[in-house]
Structures are given as structure tokens and as C-alpha cells.
Amino acid sequence: xxxxxxxxxxxxxxxxxxxxxxxxxxxxxxxxxxxxxxxxxxxxxxxxxxxxxxxxxxxxxxxxxxxxxxxxxxxxxxxxxxxxxxxxxxxxxxxxxxxxxxxxxxxxxxxxxxxxxxxxxxxxxxxxxxxxxxxxxxxxxxxxxxxxxxxxxxxxxxxxxxxxxxxxxxxxxxxxxxxxxxxxxxxxxxxxxxxxxxxxxxxxxxxxxxxxxxxxxxxxxxxxxxxxxxxxxxxxxxxxxxxxxxxxxxxxxxxxxxxxxxxxxxxxxxxxxxxxxxxxxxxxxxxxxxxxxxxxxxxxxxxxxxxxxxxxxxxxxxxxxxxxxxxxxxxxxxxxxxxxxxxxxxxxxxxxxxxxxxxxxxxxxxxxxxxxxxxxxxxxxxxxxxxxxxxxxxxxxxxxxxxxxxxxxxxxxxxxxxxxxxxxxxxxxxxxxxxxxxxxxxxxxxxxxxxxxxxxxxxxxxxxxxxxxxxxxxxxxxxxxxxxxxxxxxxxxxxxxxxxxxxxxxxxxxxxxxxx
Numbered sequence: 001x002x003x004x005x006x007x008x009x010x011x012x013x014x015x016x017x018x019x020x021x022x023x024x025x026x027x028x029x030x031x032x033x034x035x036x037x038x039x040x041x042x043x044x045x046x047x048x049x050x051x052x053x054x055x056x057x058x059x060x061x062x063x064x065x066x067x068x069x070x071x072x073x074x075x076x077x078x079x080x081x082x083x084x085x086x087x088x089x090x091x092x093x094x095x096x097x098x099x100x101x102x103x104x105x106x107x108x109x110x111x112x113x114x115x116x117x118x119x120x121x122x123x124x125x126x127x128x129x130x131x132x133x134x135x136x137x138x139x140x141x142x143x144x145x146x147x148x149x150x151x152x153x154x155x156x157x158x159x160x161x162x163x164x165x166x167x168x169x170x171x172x173x174x175x176x177x178x179x180x181x182x183x184x185x186x187x188x189x190x191x192x193x194x195x196x197x198x199x200x201x202x203x204x205x206x207x208x209x210x211x212x213x214x215x216x217x218x219x220x221x222x223x224x225x226x227x228x229x230x231x232x233x234x235x236x237x238x239x240x241x242x243x244x245x246x247x248x249x250x251x252x253x254x255x256x257x258x259x260x261x262x263x264x265x266x267x268x269x270x271x272x273x274x275x276x277x278x279x280x281x282x283x284x285x286x287x288x289x290x291x292x293x294x295x296x297x298x299x300x301x302x303x304x305x306x307x308x309x310x311x312x313x314x315x316x317x318x319x320x321x322x323x324x325x326x327x328x329x330x331x332x333x334x335x336x337x338x339x340x341x342x343x344x345x346x347x348x349x350x351x352x353x354x355x356x357x358x359x360x361x362x363x364x365x366x367x368x369x370x371x372x373x374x375x376x377x378x379x380x381x382x383x384x385x386x387x388x389x390x391x392x393x394x395x396x397x398x399x400x401x402x403x404x405x406x407x408x409x410x411x412x413x414x415x416x417x418x419x420x421x422x423x424x425x426x427x428x429x430x431x432x433x434x435x436x437x438x439x440x441x442x443x444x445x446x447x448x449x450x451x452x453x454x455x456x457x458x459x460x461x462x463x464x465x466x467x468x469x470x471x472x473x474x475x476x477x478x479x480x481x482x483x484x485x486x487x488x489x490x491x492x493x494x495x496x497x498x499x500x501x502x503x504x505x506x507x508x509x510x511x512x513x514x515x516x
Contacts, residue, residue, distance in 0.1 A: 034509035037172055037477070037495055038502060040404035046375030048415065051499055083502035086173050089164040089476050091187050097141035099134045099189075103155075105177075105199075106147045110210045110241060113250040118242040120209035121149060121199075128237050128249055128271075129213030132197070134189040136220040142197075145182040149199075152176030152512065153211060155185060156200035158310060159291055159456045160215065161435055162187040164476025164501075169434070170201035171505050171513030172477055172495075177201075178511070191437075192219040193291025194267040194312040196237070202514045204485035210241060212271050217291075231316070232258055234338065236268045238276060238307075238330045245333040253327075253345075255337045258319045264338050266315045266328055270307045273484040275428060275459055276331040279304035280317050281348040284328070288314035289357065292437065292454035296362035304329075305355040308459035309430035310483035358443055361451025366439060370469045374415035377407075379480070380422045381429055381460070381492065396425075396482070396492035403491035409480065411472040412499050418469045423460040429487060432457045433496065434478040438468040457483055472496075477503050479515070488516040 103123045110120035110127045123129025123144075134140050146153055154176055156168035166185045170176040177183045198212035214237050234256045236247050247254045258264050265287060270276055283299040290312055307313050307330075317328055317338055325339025327348055337345045382397040398406040411417060418441070423429055433456060440453040443466050460466055481493035493516065507513050 032508070034506045036503060036506055038408075038497070041401075041406040041408050041494070043410050044377060044407040045410050046377045046417065048375040048410075048412070083500050084475070086164045086477050086501060086503045086505075089501070090166070091139070091163050093139045093186075093188055095139070097186070098138035099132065099140045101130070101132055101140075101142045103129060103142060103144040104147050105144055105149050105153050105211060107149045112241060112244065112246065116244070118244070120241065121153075121206055121211035123211065123213055126249070127210030127212070127241075128239065129197075129211075131214045131216065131235065133216050133218065135218050136189060136192040138189050138217075139186070140189050141184060141186045143182055143184045144177065146177045146179050148179060149206070149211070150179065151202045151206070151514070152178050153199045153206060154183070154201045155197050156203075156434075157185070157187070157195065157197050157215065158432075159193070159195040159312065159437075160187070160189070160217075161191065161437065161474055164435065164474070164478070167434055167476070167478070168197075168200050169479055169515050171507035171509075171515050172479065172503060173505065175505060175511045176513050189217040191291055192217045193288060194269060194314055195291060196269050196271060196312070198271070200515055203516055204489045207271065207485060208240075208273070210239070212239070214267070214269055216267060231263045231265050234258075234264050234266045234336060236266050236328065236330050236336045237271060238269065238334065239271045245331055247330055247334040247336060251334070253335050253337050255341075257341050258338050259340060260319055260323050261321045262319045264317050264319065266317060266336060266338075268307060268313045268315060268330055270309055270311055270330075273309045273430075273486065275306050275308045275430065277304040277329070277350060277354075278307050278313060278315065279329050279348070279351055280315070281327040281345055282317065282320070285316040286313060286355070286357075286360065287316050288312075290437065290454060290456050292452075294361040294453075295364045295451035297360060297451065300355055302351045303353045303355045304351050305357070306459055308428075308457055308483075310432050310457035311430065311455070311459070357450065357453050358440065358446065358448050359450040360453075363449060364452055366452060366469075368416050368469075368471050370416060370418060370441060372416075373418040373469065375409075375411055375417045375472075377409050377417065377419045378422070379407075379419055379431075379494065380424060381482075382424045393490075396487055396490050398492070398494050403493065406491075406494045409494065409496045410499060411496065413472055413475050415472040416469065417472055418467060420465065420467050421458070421460050422465040423462055426462050427484075427487075428459055428461045429492065430457050430459055430483040431480070432483040433470070433480045435474045435476055436470045436472075436478070436496075438470040441467040441469055472498065475501055477501055481516075485516065
């Protein structure tokens with residue numbers, strides 16, 4: 001063989017050594033046009049007991065390609081045996097609702113308070129959509145009609161531990177609501193607090209575009225946590241529309257009329273993908289985080305507090321006695337100005353120090369024992385190049401693997417669960433577990449020493465490691481994902497699955513369910 005032919009042969013072999021693995025990786029990354037989330041990734045039992053043989057056979061990503069030929073057949077039901085459908089996990093309360101709300105979702109333009117129009121989505125003609133107010137124990141019924149959202153839409157009750165059928169995740173707990181169709185959500189508002197609702201269909205576009213609103217569950221009358229007559233409440237719903245920061249849909253300073261000496265409980269909601277800093281022009285008290293009141297919180301001065309994407313803070317501020325106003329900043333471009341009508345609040349720069357919720361407030365006993373958990377899970381966040389559904393790029397990973405080869409965390413009802421979340425990337429991630437609240441046990445090995453810090457949306461910064469714990473007390477199939485929604489679209493999503501629960505819904509398919 002001549003040298004030229006040998007060189008050509010070697011070059012071809014070298015090319016094949018590159019092309020064949022790449023072709024295999026591309027093929028392995030493909031996701032079928034329709035599939036059940038029950039059949040992705042691998043089952044992770046967290047060191048707990050596994051179900052009896054054959055009771056819960058689980059597909060793997062390697063099998064997903066075969067599912068594409070099954071159409072809309074109930075593969076999960078065939079593979080997993082007799083189970084409870086998420087569609088049957090509903091509120092048991094009968095009778096008329098205490099709170100009934102009708103919403104109409106539309107796609108088009110959002111008109112900001114300045115009059116500027118931006119493309120987006122509205123509910124009943126506005127964004128944010130109407131605030132929904134309920135009292136603890138109320139039966140809430142919300143019917144949404146999709147007037148013109150072309151991709152379909154849903155409503156997810158962010159932070160509200162609703163029954164699984166009402167979680168509002170397209171392709172997991174329901175089908176997307178198509179144009180001209182409607183869907184009714186029905187749940188008991190059991191936990192008082194500050195929450196919000198938003199679409200969970202093409203959420204990385206629809207939430208950013210304005211398809212959301214606030215939900216406030218007020219404490220039951222006469223309860224220990226009921227607001228006293230000297231305290232008034234204000235909303236501060238932060239959102240960025242096409243690069244413009246707003247509070248309650250308004251730009252710049254947003255006035256709120258309050259009398260001298262009056263205390264104002266400001267319910268702050270961060271609907272954006274990234275974190276924001278909150279601080280005041282005077283002392284303030286963080287009363288609640290993600291719907292849970294803190295134990296014996298103390299006044300804070302010269303510090304800001306981080307509010308991650310999807311999270312909420314209830315912050316109490318006292319209006320000055322001298323007739324002036326106080327400014328509560330939510331990010332650098334927007335502020336709520338609290339004081340008498342026409343009063344002026346002095347400017348205040350962002351503090352350099354941050355409040356650490358790990359040691360804020362007073363400790364209290366937890367309602368469950370975390371010393372010997374039933375399940376212990378790892379959620380390691382990484383990033384690496386590869387293919388995601390045939391697309392090359394730099395993608396997020398969970399425990400070293402890219403979607404759809406992500407873990408399915410399996411629990412039994414009643415389990416005490418400890419989860420370790422590590423962020424091995426250079427970006428922060430607001431991690432959101434549906435259907436449950438978790439308590440923070442430690443950060444980077446340092447144990448929590450303040451008030452029990454309950455979260456449903458937790459900021460995990462680069463190189464940070466958190467340990468959180470929760471009780472598996474809400475059966476279903478629940479998303480556990482990054483609430484920087486483009487990150488979820490890029491693969492940073494896993495699920496928490498209860499034994500004996502299955503879903504009839506499919507991602508993709510004729511209804512084009514796209515939860516992220």
C-alpha cells in the first residue's frame with residue numbers, strides 16, 4: 001500500500017473514531033415525539049426500600065425511542081401495573097367554593113403603567129393577572145379559559161401544596177388547555193401565606209411574557225397569626241417585561257398610602273428567573289419566607305435580603321412618625337414608597353451586607369425527626385457539552401447525566417426525606433420542589449441555627465451545597481426543577497415520584513404538552 005493511501009486510510013479511521021461516537025451520542029439523546037415522564041432516567045430509591053419485583057418496572061432513556069411508535073397508549077399503566085392515577089388525586093371537599101374566580105388567558109400585548117406596550121400574555125386583560133385572595137381553610141375554585149394562547153396554557157399554584165391533579169403541569173398532571181377550552185382547579189387553601197400562580201406550559205416563554213398573578217392566603221380569623229388592626233398589607237410583585245423592571249406592573253417608584261407610625265406587611269413576590277435584593281430605608285423585619293412565618297424574627301438594618309426566582313418574602317416596615325415615607329427596594333430599579341399621600345422617601349443605597357436566613361430568628365423544634373431519614377437523595381447540578389434531543393450545546397446535568405437520563409426520586413407516603421443539593425456550576429439556581437415545603441438543615445456543612453427556614457424555592461449559589469428535609473405527605477408525581485425557567489428548558493429538571501402513582505398524561509403528542 002502506498003504512503004498516500006495509508007495516510008488516507010488513517011485519516012478516514014480517525015474521522016470515523018470521531019463521527020461514530022458523536023452519531024451514537026446524537027441518537028441516544030433523541031426524545032420521542034410523545035412520552036411519559038415516568039419512563040425517563042433511572043429510579044433512585046435514596047437508600048430506602050424498593051417495591052416488590054414487577055410492581056414498578058421502569059423504562060429507561062434507552063427505551064424511550066421505542067415509545068415513539070406507541071402513540072397515546074398508556075405505556076406507563078402497562079409497565080407499572082395497577083396504580084393510582086394523578087388525575088384521581090383531587091380535593092375531597094364537596095359543596096360550593098368559598099372563593100370562585102374566572103380567568104381568561106390571552107396572547108397579544110401587555111400595556112405597562114407608562115403606556116408602553118410589549119408583547120406578552122394577560123389574564124382578564126392585565127398582567128399581572130388578578131390577585132386571588134382566600135382565607136386559610138377556604139375551598140378555592142378557579143376556572144381558566146384559553147381565549148388565544150396559541151401554544152396552550154395551564155395554571156400552576158406556586159408554593160401551594162395542592163393535590164397533585166391540580167398542580168397544573170402540562171404533560172405531567174394535566175393536558176395543556178387549548179384555545180377555546182377551559183379547565184377548573186379546585187383546592188383547599190390550607191397554609192396561610194404569600195404565593196403566586198403561573199403557566200406551566202412553555203413556561204420559559206409564558207411566565208416571562210406575563211402569564212401569572214399573585215395568590216394570598218390570609219390566616220384564619222382569630223388564629224394566632226392573624227394580622228392585628230395596626231398592620232396593613234401591601235403587594236410588591238416584581239417582574240421584568242422586555243427588559244423593564246416593574247412592581248405590580250408599574251415602573252419606578254410605586255406609592256402605597258399608609259399613616260405615620262403604621263406597620264405595613266409587604267408581600268414581595270419575585271416572578272423573574274434570577275434573584276433580586278430587597279432592602280428598606282429603615283429597620284424592617286422578615287416575617288415569613290415562602291408562606292411560612294419565622295420564629296421571633298428581629299429588626300434588620302443596613303442589610304439586604306436575597307429573594308430568589310419564584311420565592312416570596314413577607315417584610316414588615318414601620319412608616320416614620322414624622323409624616324415622611326420609607327422606601328422598600330425590590331432590586332435597584334423599583335421601590336415601594338410607604339407613607340402618607342404625597343409624602344417623600346429619601347433615597348437609600350443598597351447595603352453591602354446581606355441577611356443570612358440560616359441564622360436569623362430563633363430555633364424551634366421540627367415536626368419530624370431528621371436524624372434517621374427514610375430516604376437520602378443527591379441532586380448534583382453540573383454542566384457539560386453534548387446533545388439534548390439531537391441539539392448540540394452546553395447543557396445542564398443532574399448527577400452527571402443529561403436529560404432525559406435524570407434521576408426519578410422515589411418515595412413512599414410518610415417517608416422523611418433528606419436531599420443534598422450541590423451546585424457545581426458558575427451560575428446560581430433557584431431550585432423549586434412542587435407539592436412540598438422543605439426545611440433547610442445546613443449550608444456548606446454549617447447547620448441552621450435560626451428559625452426553621454422553610455422553602456419551596458431555594459437559591460443555590462455556585463459551589464454551594466444545601467441539605468434540606470421534608471416529609472413525603474402529598475402523593476403524586478412532582479417536578480423538582482430550576483426556576484430559572486430557561487435552565488429547566490435546557491435540562492435542569494427531575495421528578496419526585498410516589499410509589500403506586502402513575503400519570504395518564506404525556507409530554508408532546510397531539511396536544512403538544514411542553515411543561516417547560
